[in-house]
Structures are given as structure tokens and as C-alpha cells.
Amino acid sequence: GENVEQHPSTLSVQEGDSAVIKCTYSDSASNYFPWYKQELGKGPQLIIDIRSNVGEKKDQRIAVTLNKTAKHFSLHITETQPEDSAVYFCAARVPTNDYKLSFGAGTTVTVRA
């Protein structure tokens, strides 16, 4: 099955700086890559997603890039704010199991005021 690895496991940034989280996937057929944000005591919330026919997608301070050749994708958060502190998960999905997401282990982001 699909295997997703995520780095780093923890990330501390100064408010206003950028945060970058990287994920790699094993199955070159994967075609959908969502990112989820999980706050303490809550469920994961979708913040941005990208499909394999697109190399980059941006939504205000959040952007995701995809390198299909290298099989990795990244989340970029610019101008970080304290409310960006949370656990972030990347995920991937292959067409043959088009309902099943394989998640990375998560990155705990702390934004220092």
C-alpha cells in the first residue's frame, strides 16, 4: 500500500516567519494530496489539497507544492501567527483505492510570539 513519510516531526518558528513541512510518498500512482490541521482535542480539518495534474496551489498564507518526479509534496505557511500552532498531517491517495487516505505521522508546529 501507499506509505507516506513526513518531516519534521516538530517545528518551532518565530511569529511572522515561514514554516515548511515536507512529505514523501511511495506509490507513483498517487494523484490526490490533502493537508489537514488538527488542533488539540479536535478532529483534522482540511486546509488545502492538490491533485497530481497541478504543481502548486496557494490559498492566502498557505501553499502546497508537488514534485511528482521526486514523489514529494510540501506545505508552506507564510507570515505565521500563533493560531497556526497545531499538528499538521499530509496524506496521499491512489486511484485504485480512491477513497482511502494514507497519512503521514504529523508535524507539531509551534509559533512563538
Place this chain on the structure above:
Amino acid sequence: NAGVMQNPRHLVRRRGQEARLRCSPMKGHSHVYWYRQLPEEGLKFMVYLQKENIIDESGMPKERFSAEFPKEGPSILRIQQVVRGDSAAYFCASSRDRNNSPLHFGNGTRLTVT
């Protein structure tokens, strides 16, 4: 527009008891998924259901675990004869269709087995 509703939020069971976790999908969503999250780990797929049908239960242990999504009412994840290793957060997600709409997660049920 209510999101995915899960209850209870916290559940404590002694070893050997049964745990029942409920999930009401978002309005208009007929696809339900259950995921399990262990501490400091990502979510692991357990089962995918549509109304009255189990589509894929490959991520669910064959023994003691079962899931259903009846025609009326919430989806139920049932764990019989719980053991300490079942302690985890269980998340339900729903989607409008199978592969073209995003998954929306509930806030989970945190199961503790004592």
C-alpha cells in the same frame, strides 16, 4: 450546517467490555469512513461504508471489531471485549461522493481502556 458529529467524545471501558462509537455524517453525505489515531501517530484507515454496505474493512481487525451504517441512524463502530491496546482516538469522516469530494472529520471519540 452541522459537521460530522461523533459521540461520545470520551469513553472509558474496562477490559472485556464493549465500546460503541457513533457517527452522524454531514448532511447530504452518504459515505462514511472510520480512522484510528494512536498517540503521536497519523490516522490509520479502518473501514469505509455507504448506507447499508461495507465497502472496505481491510484496515479493521477481523476479530472484535465491526462497523455498520444502517439505512436510518448513525454509523456505529463496535469493539467487543476491549483490550488496553484498543485505547486510541477514533475519528469518523464523511464525504459527498467516493473520490471527488474531500473528507470532513468529526472531533473523534477518545477511548480509554482501563
